[in-house]
Amino acid sequence: MRIYEKAPAKINLMLDVLRKRPDGYHEVEMIMTMVDLADRLEMSELPRDTIIISSQVGYIPLDEKNLAFQAAQLIKDRYNVNKGVYIHLDKKIPVAAGLAGGSSDAAATLRGLNRLWKLGISDEELRDLGAELGSDVPFCVTGGTALATGRGEVLTPLPNPPQCWVILAKPPINVSTAGVYGRVRADRIQQHPSAKRMEEAIRENSFAGVCRELGNVLEDVTLKLHPEVQRLKEAMIRLGADGVLMSGSGPTVFGLVSKEAKIPRIYNGLRGFCKEVYAIRLLT
Numbered sequence: 001m002r003i004y005e006k007a008p009a010k011i012n013l014m015l016d017v018l019r020k021r022p023d024g025y026h027e028v029e030m031i032m033t034m035v036d037l038a039d040r041l042e043m044s045e046l047p048r049d050t051i052i053i054s055s056q057v058g059y060i061p062l063d064e065k066n067l068a069f070q071a072a073q074l075i076k077d078r079y080n081v082n083k084g085v086y087i088h089l090d091k092k093i094p095v096a097a098g099l100a101g102g103s104s105d106a107a108a109t110l111r112g113l114n115r116l117w118k119l120g121i122s123d124e125e126l127r128d129l130g131a132e133l134g135s136d137v138p139f140c141v142t143g144g145t146a147l148a149t150g151r152g153e154v155l156t157p158l159p160n161p162p163q164c165w166v167i168l169a170k171p172p173i174n175v176s177t178a179g180v181y182g183r184v185r186a187d188r189i190q191q192h193p194s195a196k197r198m199e200e201a202i203r204e205n206s207f208a209g210v211c212r213e214l215g216n217v218l219e220d221v222t223l224k225l226h227p228e229v230q231r232l233k234e235a236m237i238r239l240g241a242d243g244v245l246m247s248g249s250g251p252t253v254f255g256l257v258s259k260e261a262k263i264p265r266i267y268n269g270l271r272g273f274c275k276e277v278y279a280i281r282l283l284t
Ligand SMILES: C[C@@](CO)(OP(=O)(O)O)[C@H](O)COP(=O)(O)OP(=O)(O)OC[C@H]1O[C@@H](n2ccc(N)nc2=O)[C@H](O)[C@@H]1O
Pocket: 012, 015, 024, 025, 026, 027, 028, 030, 097, 098, 099, 100, 103, 133, 134, 135, 136, 137, 150, 151, 152, 177, 178, 181, 182, 247, 248, 249, 250
């Protein structure tokens, strides 16, 4: 049997860091939503009890460092599955970009293997398994739009934001999530974005409100380390995006745009100095 799963990318509409926890993680408040840019996973049974990962790209690990491998191993161990699986990752989401590509692959693997091996695991259990793999994995298990608290694994579903265009631009630099969190001084954050006001804007279906309430305290760290991310933000604003923010720990910058007619100018303008640019829709 062969099954397929889509693993979409996420963006953070707001991200606040409240404090550092004794376990080394940070207590956060984030509102996340999915965008229509996805990896595609193909999973099929193997005659031997082993996990094999392949991908069309050469720049991700294919061994036990791959989050899809870890997800398959976890589900096999926890549910005593003595079967093998071959997982092909058709990567479309830029890697180490702040778009949760690896987390979404892990979540898609959990969903897919639950189906392939007919394990009957509930969504809640899948999210709990996901939390063992990474803070963003539980959100990626169910997707949609959600308020994420705790270290990101405590989820409250929200309605989807008003539909719009999303321009993603990923500069060619590597940002480490742990490195960015490690530089945050929660007690020194000047301006905290408001989860409450972003939630209100979403519930009112107000595109202007969503753009107004965009905010990410991790920008302070990543923009200082990589001034080109700041320049990318400025270019996107200048080219006419309605709201602009860095996603997660970066370095991807996203722009929300309501009018389709604006897209070619923004897309072409950014392509002038950034190779990886995508014009997509929210996944609503
Ligand atoms: C910043 C965010 C925003 O959505 O996404 P990305 O930029 O990675 O996409 C997430 O909080 C990233 O989640 P994820 O990438 O799953 O992180 P994890 O693997 O759990 O943790 C990686 C490292 O980041 C730090 N970390 C992560 C989450 C958190 N709430 N506090 C932390 O301090 C820890 O140092 C941890 O060792």
